[in-house]
Amino acid sequence: MTSYAIHAGALFDGRNLSGPATVHVMGDRIVGVDRTGAMPADGTEVLDMGPSACLLPGLIDTHVHLVFDASPDPVSSLASTPDSALLAHMRAAARSALLAGVTTVRDLGDRDYLSLALKAELARQPEHGPEILAAGPPLTTPGGHCHFLGGEVEGADALRAAVRERHARGCSVIKIMASGGHMTPDSVPAHASQYGLDDLRVVVDEAHRLGLPVAAHAHGLRAIEDAAEAGVDSLEHVSFLAADGVTCEPELVDMLVRKGTFVSLTMGLDPNVAVQVPESMAAHVDALLDTYSHLHKAGAQVVVGSDAGVAPWKPHDVLPHGVADLARLGVSPLAALASMTSLAARLCRVEGRKGVIAAEADADILVVDGDVAHDPEAVLNVQAVFRAGTRVR
Template sequence: MFDGFSLSGPATVHVSGDRIVRVDRTGALPADGSEVIDLGRSACLLPGLIDTHVHLAFDAGPDPVTSLAATSDSNLLAHMRAAARSALLAGITTVRDLGDRGYLSLALVEEMAEHPEQGPEILPAGPPLTTPGGHCHFLGGEVEGVEALRAAVREHHARGCAVIKIMASGGNMTPDSLPPHASQYGPEDLRAVVDEAHRLGLPVAAHAHGVQAIRDAVEAGVDSLEHVTFLTADGIASETADLIDAIVRTGTFVSLTLGLDPSKALQPPKGMAAHVNAILDTYSNLHKHGANVVIGSDAGIGPWKPHNVLPHGVADLARLGVAPLDALISMTSLAARLCRVEGRKGRITAGADADILVVNGDVEHDPAAVLDVQAVFRAGIRVC
């Protein structure tokens, strides 16, 4: 069984408008004259995929930060539309945008609500909260001090954001900012953001590479940790059992930035190349110890991260010893729980949104089958 749908045997999904109304596992055709789309015996129906970490504003080029700075808001919005469409055609029917410029993703939310066939449902964070001159400060979310952070959370909520993104540690894409292993915000700052966001009903996603930033974010009660590379000044931390235990115990989600386009040469950020294998070992340990693992591709940050890259994450997880079905659950029903769209997304069941990915093959035994897209339905509309 695949969380809400059987992978073997005949089945008929009955759709009315934008919702699934019934799933018939006998394979009997409707007798009421409804339109029937026969997808063939080799078709496998999956819930639309959910990417928990994208940047629609980044162009997946060799220097997305410079490109962003040179692009007007109107042209950037056009690029974001194209990026969203690219994701949808790969079967990604929901994305959590964890950092745009000037709340542009909110304009797309309105557009997609009117025309869902044009792109995935977008759960926007707006400009991520970061320190003055900090990681991704160019997106416009610079803020410092507990009261200012609380006010920033309230502003994001008032504008309609679905999640709060905070840069708990430094990063790789921002010149002259703190390195990824260094903390940008302290425990008091993180607790203030979490308290204010949760009071308003919003989850918090923390960009966290460094060990201390991860520890502080877990203790503050963030909903998801992004990247989670366990970096120190000297490399990847070797003694992480207690912190992994804390992540598992608290139920904190870990959004692993997996999924690479194999046709593009991987160019790890400076200082990270030597640690790729150690990071993958850590990801494997998180899964083995029972952490809530989802995949957030970080689409847009480079040529190896195009906006349709998430399905490659199934094979990436499989190489870490994760069963293909577990990998698919990490980007469907489990991701839906993190994104607070559980019940609507991530399952093929009565009452859920009619967001459906149809692939050719047996994904239970062949992770690559998820790349063989036969059809995509968004809100009941066939888009390819």
């Protein structure tokens, strides 16, 4: 079993920033953290990253789609790709995320449960990609948003059966399309609900009975309110979208804060690719960003889901850009990093094992160069990435 130590001038442990530190690794686990700044004196191999380096927990992306290829038309690309070729693409996408320092991803919608097949592969060879927390095909209404992924279901009995199937297959989370979306033009509009409160309660109750969290895709105001009232664990996108635009309702924000519902904000854009916002959202981007800022200031439990794969400006290594995106909303770089590490781990039910640098945690470690407390782009200056104790970059 390999044993070594990583030394750097700073350490962000998922919650707090401190000075020079040494992290001791044995096999695939962290076995100790020395914050005195001293180097080991017992002959342990030391990887000294330098005084300007900072050690971070591997990042957690709470919303990706490994089956989407970040092309101009990922839906058509998906439809024309057989499973064998699609799985090969997913391997490459997962590898891309890992090399950017994303060591855990929550895949919130695939086809034919392919993310579970890749998860099993990576469990045997973790150095090839991040740990995958898979949802399988998302639950959606017949002809509804992302129906082409194969998760069409309606009625209480069928919804319960769909939840049980995903649990039996080994999924880590249940994904439900509470509202319409922008990638499925023939379905209901993004602001309209697909499932009502009663159906959402059926899904949440069955999932929680089986020990699984529920993530609800929710753009529309009614969908957000119903999903939160039903007790979902996270709301994805949270656009506060009405038929006439984005409307930040203070009472609904207060409800989300009071209930402790996680809000998974869709952040992280490739700055080198021009963004083409869906026509239904183009006039409302500023209002949406104001809403995101208000959610943070109100004390909502904010995590970041990049939605990687859905567009050219959403490649699978895009999550680290979310730190700078959040900074533009007034979120401090350290708070942004916490939302992508320790807070995201709590949502994903891997707290203590992921999202922290501490004894007994997985040795998923990101090393960057720069002042992470003041420079939101420091996380892009990747010096090294370790996955399950193996250096991959």
